[in-house]
Structure formats: C-alpha cells, structure tokens
Amino acid sequence: xxxxxxxxxxxxxxxxxxxxxxxxxxxxxxxxxxxxxxxxxxxxxxxxxxxxxxxxxxxxxxxxxxxxxxxxxxxxxxxxxxxxxxxxxxxxxxxxxxxxxxxxxxxxxxxxxxxxxxxxxxxxxxxxxxxxxxxxxxxxxxxxxxxxxxxxxxxxxxxxxxxxxxxxxxxxxxxxxxxxxxxxxxxxxxxxxxxxxxxxxxxxxxxxxxxxxxxxxxxxxxxxxxxxxxxxxxxxxxxxxxxxxxxxxxxxxxxxxxxxxxxxxxxxxxxxxxxxxxxxxxxxxxxxxxxxxxxxxxxxxxxxxxxxxxxxxxxxxxxxxxxxxxxxxxxxxxxxxxxxxxxxxxxxxxxxxxxxxxxxxxxxxxxxxxxxxxxxxxxxxxxxxxxxxxxxxxxxxxxxxxxxxxxxxxxxxxxxxxxxxxxxxxxxxxxxxxxxxxxxxxxxxxxxxxxxxxxxxxxxxxxxxxxxxxxxxxxxxxxxxxxxxxxxxxxxxxxxxxxxxxxxxxxxxxxxxxxxxxxxxxxxxxxxxxxxxxxxxxxxxxxxxxxxxxxxxxxxxxxxxxxxxxxxxxxxxxxxxxxxxxxxxxxxxxxxxxxxxxxxxxxxxxxxxxxxxxxxxxxxxxxxxxxxxxxxxxxxxxxxxxxxxxxxxxxxxxxxxxxxxxxxxxxxxxxxxxxxxxxxxxxxxxxxxxxxxxxxxxxxxxxxxxxxxxxxxxxxxxxxxxxxxxxxxxxxxxxxxxxxxxxxxxxxxxxxxxxxxxxxxxxxxxxxxxxxxxxxxxxxxxxxxxxxxxxxxxxxxxxxxxxxxxxxxxxxxxxxxxxxxxxxxxxxxxxxxxxxxxxxxxxxxxxxxxxxxxxxxxxxxxxxxxxxxxxxxxxxxxxxx
Ligand code: TRP
Ligand code: ZN
Numbered sequence: 001x002x003x004x005x006x007x008x009x010x011x012x013x014x015x016x017x018x019x020x021x022x023x024x025x026x027x028x029x030x031x032x033x034x035x036x037x038x039x040x041x042x043x044x045x046x047x048x049x050x051x052x053x054x055x056x057x058x059x060x061x062x063x064x065x066x067x068x069x070x071x072x073x074x075x076x077x078x079x080x081x082x083x084x085x086x087x088x089x090x091x092x093x094x095x096x097x098x099x100x101x102x103x104x105x106x107x108x109x110x111x112x113x114x115x116x117x118x119x120x121x122x123x124x125x126x127x128x129x130x131x132x133x134x135x136x137x138x139x140x141x142x143x144x145x146x147x148x149x150x151x152x153x154x155x156x157x158x159x160x161x162x163x164x165x166x167x168x169x170x171x172x173x174x175x176x177x178x179x180x181x182x183x184x185x186x187x188x189x190x191x192x193x194x195x196x197x198x199x200x201x202x203x204x205x206x207x208x209x210x211x212x213x214x215x216x217x218x219x220x221x222x223x224x225x226x227x228x229x230x231x232x233x234x235x236x237x238x239x240x241x242x243x244x245x246x247x248x249x250x251x252x253x254x255x256x257x258x259x260x261x262x263x264x265x266x267x268x269x270x271x272x273x274x275x276x277x278x279x280x281x282x283x284x285x286x287x288x289x290x291x292x293x294x295x296x297x298x299x300x301x302x303x304x305x306x307x308x309x310x311x312x313x314x315x316x317x318x319x320x321x322x323x324x325x326x327x328x329x330x331x332x333x334x335x336x337x338x339x340x341x342x343x344x345x346x347x348x349x350x351x352x353x354x355x356x357x358x359x360x361x362x363x364x365x366x367x368x369x370x371x372x373x374x375x376x377x378x379x380x381x382x383x384x385x386x387x388x389x390x391x392x393x394x395x396x397x398x399x400x401x402x403x404x405x406x407x408x409x410x411x412x413x414x415x416x417x418x419x420x421x422x423x424x425x426x427x428x429x430x431x432x433x434x435x436x437x438x439x440x441x442x443x444x445x446x447x448x449x450x451x452x453x454x455x456x457x458x459x460x461x462x463x464x465x466x467x468x469x470x471x472x473x474x475x476x477x478x479x480x481x482x483x484x485x486x487x488x489x490x491x492x493x494x495x496x497x498x499x500x501x502x503x504x505x506x507x508x509x510x511x512x513x514x515x516x517x518x519x520x521x522x523x524x525x526x527x528x529x530x531x532x533x534x535x536x537x538x539x540x541x542x543x544x545x546x547x548x549x550x551x552x553x554x555x556x557x558x559x560x561x562x563x564x565x566x567x568x569x570x571x572x573x574x575x576x577x578x579x580x581x582x583x584x585x586x587x588x589x590x591x592x593x594x595x596x597x598x599x600x601x602x603x604x605x606x607x608x609x610x611x612x613x614x615x616x617x618x619x620x621x622x623x624x625x626x627x628x629x630x631x632x633x634x635x636x637x638x639x640x641x642x643x644x645x646x647x648x649x650x651x652x653x654x655x656x657x658x659x660x661x662x663x664x665x666x667x668x669x670x671x672x673x674x675x676x677x678x679x680x681x682x683x684x685x686x687x688x689x690x691x692x693x694x695x696x697x698x699x700x701x702x703x704x705x706x707x708x709x710x711x712x713x714x715x716x717x718x719x720x721x722x723x724x725x726x727x728x729x730x731x732x733x734x735x736x737x738x739x740x741x742x743x744x745x746x747x748x749x750x751x752x753x754x755x756x757x758x759x760x761x762x763x764x765x766x767x768x769x770x771x772x773x774x775x776x777x778x779x780x781x782x783x784x785x786x787x788x789x790x791x792x793x794x795x796x797x798x799x800x801x802x803x804x805x806x807x808x809x810x811x812x813x814x815x816x817x818x819x820x821x822x823x824x825x826x827x828x829x830x831x832x833x834x835x836x837x838x839x840x841x842x843x844x845x846x847x848x849x850x851x852x853x854x855x856x857x858x859x860x861x862x863x864x865x866x867x868x869x870x871x872x873x874x875x876x877x878x879x880x881x
Contacts (some may be wrong), residue, residue: 001086030123036258039103055085069098081137083406084299086137114126115132123196124197129383147419157200164195165273165274197221204228210252222261254273257276259283263755275467276305281294303338307334322424328390359389373387402436414431442488451478455492487523501565509531511527561607572793605661613669623690626698634647648806656701658702662698669697673688713725730767734769742770774795790830794833811850
C-alpha cells in the first residue's frame with residue numbers, strides 16, 4: 001500500500017489562533033466561470049500571542065489576484081501563498097490591521113459541491129466543515145468568530161434573488177443589467193456558517209411572531225412552480241420555532257429567516273445563520289410526489305436545522321473534534337420535537353431502528369470511533385451515525401441520569417454561560433455538573449470510548465423468600481486502537497411484570513442504585529436483589545431504550561411472549577415482538593443453509609393475528625410490530641459468516657407463513673382502515689397507511705398474486721400507497737407483467753421530476769437477487785440518472801450497496817467490481833460522496849468466506865490508484881486495517 005503522507009489531526013494539538021478576525025466584509029461579483037471575491041478582514045492579534053507570529057490563512061485550490069495589508073501590497077519576501085495556504089510573516093506591529101484579499105473562483109465547474117457552486121442554475125455555498133477556504137483565504141476554524149457584512153452583485157435576469165446571512169441592509173440597481181444586495185449578520189459566527197444564494201427562484205412567504213413579540217419574515221425559496229410543495233416545510237418551520245420557545249425557552253434572533261432548496265447537495269441540509277440551505281428532497285412535498293416517510297423527514301430536518309440556531313450557531317464548537325457538541329445535541333432536540341408532534345412511542349421505535357441500522361454496524365466495525373473522536377485525517381468522514389445518532393442517545397442519557405429538572409437546569413446554564421462562544425464537550429458536561437451538583441466523570445466515557453457495550457443478564461426467583469435476583473454484567477468490546485475499555489455508567493430502565501401481565505411492585509432493592517425505574521450500572525457486575533416478590537416476575541429491561549447497548553438475556557419463549565403481549569412500555573413491547581421475529585428468522589436461515597425447509601414457532605406466528613386486530617394499539621405501532629425484520633437487521637443479529645441468500649429465503653418464508661395464517665384477519669383489518677377521506681400527512685393518517693401497506697405486503701406474498709398490489713397501484717390517490725404497491729410488485733413479483741407495467745406507468749407520470757424518479761431508481765436497485773446488478777448498470781445510462789447529483793447516486797448506487805444484500809453481495813463478487821469502478825469515477829467529481837459510498841463495504845469481515853474474499857479484493861483495488869481523494873483513501877485504508 002502506498003505510504004500515506006496525509007496529515008493526522010489530533011485533539012491534543014489544539015492551540016488557540018494567534019489572530020482573530022472581528023469583522024469580515026465580503027464582496028461577490030457573481031459570474032458562472034469567474035466570480036470575483038474581495039475579502040476585507042479586520043485582523044486582530046490575540047492577547048498573549050507573540051508579536052512576531054506569522055498570519056497563516058487557510059485556502060483550498062485558490063487563485064489570488066490581490067493581497068494587501070492596510071491597503072498596500074506587502075514585500076514579496078514576506079508573503080507566500082500557494083492555493084492551499086497563505087503565510088504573511090512580519091505582520092504589522094499594531095494589534096489591529098486590515099487585510100484585503102481578492103480571489104477568483106469558478107462556481108460552474110465546481111463538482112465537489114463545497115465552497116461556491118451552481119445547482120440548477122442557482123449560485124449557492126456549502127462551507128461546513130472546511131468549504132469557506134475554497135472561496136477566500138481565511139482563518140477557517142470554528143473558534144474564529146466574526147461579524148459579517150456581505151455585498152452580492154449579479155445579473156438581474158440571472159439572479160433576481162440575492163441572499164446571505166443575517167438581515168437585509170440595502171439593495172439597488174447597477175449598470176449593464178446588474179444589481180446588488182447587502183446583508184449584515186450582527187451575530188459573530190465561524191466561517192463554516194457563512195452562506196450565499198443567488199438565482200432566479202420562486203418563494204413562499206410567511207411570518208412568525210416570537211414569544212417576546214418580534215415579527216420575523218419567513219421565506220422558503222424553491223424552483224419556480226414548486227412553491228406549493230414548500231407548504232409543509234414552512235408549516236414545520238413555524239412549529240419548530242414555537243416548540244423551541246415552549247420547551248427550551250429559545251427565541252429566534254434575526255428579522256428574517258430564509259430557507260433555500262437546491263437539487264445538488266452533499267447531505268441533508270445546512271444550518272447557515274439565518275439562511276438554511278437544503279437538499280430539495282427535504283423541502284418539497286405534496287401527496288402526489290412524497291411519501292409519509294418523506295414528510296416525516298422534512299419535519300425532522302427543518303426542525304434540526306432551525307434548532308442549530310442555538311445549538312451550533314449561538315454556541316458553536318471549539319474545533320471539529322467537538323462536532324457532537326452541536327450535532328448529537330441537535331439530533332436529540334429534533335427527536336424530542338418529532339415525539340411531541342407525533343407519537344412518542346412510535347418515534348422512539350423508529351429512532352432506535354435507525355440507530356441500530358446505521359450506528360451499530362459502524363461501532364462494531366473497522367470505522368468505529370468515539371462520539372468525541374481524538375484524531376482524524378478528513379473531518380468530512382466524521383459526520384457519522386456515531387456523532388449524530390449515538391451523540392443524541394448520550395444527551396438523552398444525561399436527561400435520564402439527572403432527571404428532567406436538573407437536565408433543564410443544565411441546559412439553561414449551558415446557554416447562559418456559553419452564548420457567543422466556541423466550546424467543548426467538557427464545557428457542556430460541566431454545565432450539567434454545576435447545575436445538578438452531580439459528578440459526570442464516569443458518564444463522560446460515553447463521549448470518549450467507542451464500541452457498543454453489551455449487557456449479559458440472568459435472573460432467578462426464590463418464591464419462599466419473596467426475592468428476585470437480576471445478575472447484570474457489562475462488557476465493552478475492543479475497537480480500533482482501543483483494546484482496553486473502562487467500565488461505563490449505564491442507566492438501565494426496567495420494570496417487573498407479573499405472570500398475568502400486570503406490573504409488580506417490590507419492597508426493597510440492594511446491589512445497585514435504583515431510582516425512578518432505572519438501575520444505574522457502574523461496576524462490571526451487579527447482582528440486584530429485589531424483595532417483596534412472592535410471585536415470579538418477568539423483567540422488562542432497557543425500557544424506552546434507555547441506553548444504547550446490546551442485551552443478552554437468556555429466557556423462556558413464554559416470558560418473551562408475555563412481554564410481547566403486555567409490556568406497558570411501548571418500546572419494550574415492540575422490542576419483545578421484534579426479538580421473537582428476529583430469532584425465528586435466524587433459526588429459519590440456518591434451516592435454509594442446512595438444506596431444510598424453514599419452520600416456525602406457532603405461538604410467535606399466532607401473535608401477529610392478535611396484534612393486527614388489537615384496536616387498543618395505534619395503527620402506526622401495529623405496523624411496526626407486524627413488519628418482519630429486514631435482511632440487514634437479521635444479518636446484523638447473526639453477526640458473522642453471513643449468507644444473504646439464506647437470510648432472504650428465511651424472511652420470505654416467514655412473511656408467507658404469517659400472511660397465510662392470518663389472511664382473513666389481515667384482510668378485515670385492512671378493509672376497516674379505508675376509505676380514509678382526504679389525504680392528510682399527519683401521524684395519524686401516516687399510521688393508518690403504514691398498517692394498511694404492511695398488511696398488503698403480507699397478503700400479496702401469501703396469495704402469490706400481484707393483483708392486490710396492482711389494484712392499489714392503479715387506484716392510489718397518494719404517493720405513499722402508490723409507492724408501497726410499487727415496491728411489492730417489483731420486489732415480490734419481479735419479472736411479472738404487473739411489475740413492468742407499474743414501473744412504466746411511474747416513469748410516464750414522474751419522468752420529468754428527478755426527485756420523484758429517485759424512488760423509481762431505488763425500487764429497482766433493491767430488487768432481491770443477482771439480476772439487480774445488470775439492471776443497476778443499465779440504469780446508470782438512463783437519461784434521468786447523473787453521477788453529478790448526489791441524490792441520484794444515493795438512490796441508485798447507494799441503495800444497491802446498502803439496501804440490497806443479495807444483489808450487492810452476489811457470491812461471484814461481480815457487484816463489487818461494478819461498485820469499485822463507480823466509486824473511482826465518482827471520486828474525481830465529488831470526494832465527499834465517494835467516501836460516503838465506500839463505507840458500504842465496512843462490514844466485509846462479517847460475510848461468509850467466499851464473499852469476504854471478494855469484498856477484500858475489491859477494497860484492495862479501490863486502494864490502488866495514487867490519486868484517490870484524501871476522503872476516500874481515509875475510508876478505504878481504515879476499512880482494510
Ligand atoms: N451541519 C449539517 C447538519 O447536520 C450537515 C453538514 C455537515 C453538511 N457538512 C455538510 C451538509 C456538508 C452539506 C454538506 O445539519
Ligand atoms: Zn446538524
């Protein structure tokens with residue numbers, strides 16, 4: 001392997017900057033191929049910095065036309081600048097001086113989608129994490145905060161809309177059909193929060209009056225003609241603003257709040273101060289083009305970016321090691337928002353499923369890292385499920401450990417103490433320690449130690465003594481470069497259930513601190529002794545998923561069925577049901593591999609009839625409980641020596657058995673759910689559709705007939721139902737005329753709408769079995785496909801690699817070859833996206849030997865080219881290490 005010279009950044013090397021930039025004035029003269037940027041910086045030497053400290057500014061591929069200090073070009077001997085760095089030695093002796101820099105950039109040919117680029121003919125920027133340095137030389141680090149004034153000049157016809165951060169100050173006409181606008185943002189911010197948008201956009205306007213009575217003008221900018229599809233996003237924005245006032249006491253702090261949707265975007269959205277920029281996938285929705293899942297994502301992401309205004313923008317990160325300070329906390333806040341807006345239980349189950357699907361494999365594979373990492377080569381590769389989703393779980397655990405009141409007090413102190421600052425996780429934790437008087441030293445390991453802790457639990461009951469024992473042992477598995485782990489503080493929520501399903505109370509407890517239904521595990525092993533229990537209890541543990549751990553608790557199927565039927569904690573009840581289904585699937589996949597016909601436990605199969613018809617359960621919960629675990633869920637549970645074909649066969653057999661057994665109940669329940677009146681994208685309507693569609697899949701598989709799905713496809717009056725039918729037709733009846741007709745019909749209806757066509761690419765990329773590869777390869781040549789648009793790439797290539805176990809992991813390795821070619825081509829355009837795609841191979845060591853060897857060979861091929869981006873090389877080398 002080529003010796004890697006890329007530098008590693010280490011947390012212990014952090015030093016404050018010698019220079020600060022209290023004020024930044026930018027002037028953009030926009031043109032697609034040559035945009036001129038004049039940066040006028042008020043530079044100040046930091047108190048205590050050496051007088052002779054050189055001024056070192058970051059750049060990335062920059063072309064500079066002019067550099068002046070206090071209005072004069074410095075002698076050439078004192079200035080050195082390559083595209084990636086500018087060094088001025090012998091800076092002026094005065095504490096403050098003025099630096100002027102003129103650069104020229106080419107937005108139209110910027111395919112990285114970082115810095116200033118064009119999307120759908122609109123100029124836009126993406127500066128997090130290190131994109132600002134592609135616009136001008138700067139102290140591009142989150143602990144350098146500056147007050148920005150921005151002047152934008154552009155052709156009036158090309159760009160009637162001119163936006164930047166903060167409040168509008170001035171606008172007017174210029175010569176030659178050009179015009180200008182000036183924006184001023186009074187809140188000091190790091191460069192990564194800078195944004196500019198200029199183009200010909202449609203707008204949806206509204207307003208919001210804050211709790212203290214200030215009126216804020218709101219606007220969502222979208223492609224002309226799509227204004228109506230921004231209505232739901234606008235509504236979600238207003239609800240987010242109100243919620244943050246009600247729940248956290250946090251108000252918005254500018255006169256305007258703008259959102260812009262663009263079609264080419266590397267991630268979901270970006271929280272630039274006062275000017276959020278979104279992937280249009282997370283703004284545009286109506287009943288004909290968006291599913292209920294799309295609506296829920298829009299609501300969550302609009303809220304997420306809005307909540308960053310306080311958690312990220314007003315209080316930001318000292319350095320990029322602290323990324324979870326803003327991301328984990330903000331995901332926690334958006335989860336709480338969605339729980340309040342929809343069903344708390346259903347949201348919790350969804351969030352845990354996401355954590356397990358995205359973060360557990362990361363934590364258990366070669367890319368594992370702590371929520372607060374200590375080193376990185378490429379920061380873009382640390383926008384991970386660990387930083388975001390596990391980071392959110394850690395904040396949730398702080399709330400559990402401290403209790404509601406102390407958690408609130410800690411958050412309040414954090415906002416009071418650190419407003420306007422760039423801080424660390426230590427500062428964040430200190431606020432909670434000071435507000436509560438509690439010591440969080442052991443708890444802090446959640447930020448510092450990678451790996452998913454495992455709890456091994458066993459129990460026993462002494463009827464005569466009325467004693468019940470829970471024996472709980474914790475272990476944190478080794479992860480890359482952390483072989484020895486320290487013992488964690490794990491808050492384990494629990495309850496005791498009687499054999500009749502009724503909650504049991506107990507008299508006393510020894511062996512661990514137990515408070516408000518939570519066992520606080522702090523040692524390797526706790527034997528927790530409950531007294532006053534004459535009847536044998538069944539313990540329900542990790543209720544609400546109080547800690548992001550795995551649990552091994554050997555116990556009878558009867559006990560598990562009891563929890564599946566009667567656990568009062570909705571999450572734990574779902575967990576019991578899902579666990580039984582997973583075990584059935586695993587056993588069946590073993591039978592398939594042993595050449596036997598899969599068989600299933602009768603009591604588990606029977607459970608599904610009860611759940612489907614239980615009107616006391618909300619439909620969305622029933623949909624989640626009935627859904628058979630996905631192939632990746634089953635594979636993750638098996639852990640090693642994975643054969644995706646056996647897993648698929650087991651899963652289909654289970655679906656068929658459940659569907660056949662309960663066909664009449666399922667039909668009756670499905671029939672009673674409709675007609676459901678006019679479409680409403682709320683949680684209630686979405687829940688009914690989810691249940692109806694889960695039952696539709698069971699009934700279709702059981703009957704072996706595509707007619708039901710074909711009818712639903714033809715008659716659906718919304719995308720959720722039409723899409724669900726399409727998935728069943730294409731995945732369960734591939735090669736049928738009904739599937740081909742549905743695909744053709746979908747393309748006819750939506751061929752002109754690339755965002756909707758992503759669903760069409762996705763459904764075909766995930767057709768089970770070895771044929772998918774040829775289909776995916778052919779679709780890369782479809783006119784709607786483009787390697788330059790991340791949404792298209794994720795819908796086709798990403799879906800194939802991450803959501804098609806049998807297709808991607810073909811035993812002959814052919815799909816890996818295609819994947820490597822594709823990633824290498826992508827890397828030349830967009831390293832952030834190619835590196836993200838490459839993580840699809842991170843669990844290669846869990847595959848059975850033939851596939852494992854083929855995957856390793858593919859990774860080696862991927863590591864060969866000398867000109868890989870730093871992003872991709874970092875992922876490939878860590879995956880192979
Ligand atoms: N900070 C953004 C968020 O979580 C995400 C983000 C980080 C991003 N880097 C990006 C978005 C690069 C687009 C491109 O909301
Ligand atoms: Zn975020």
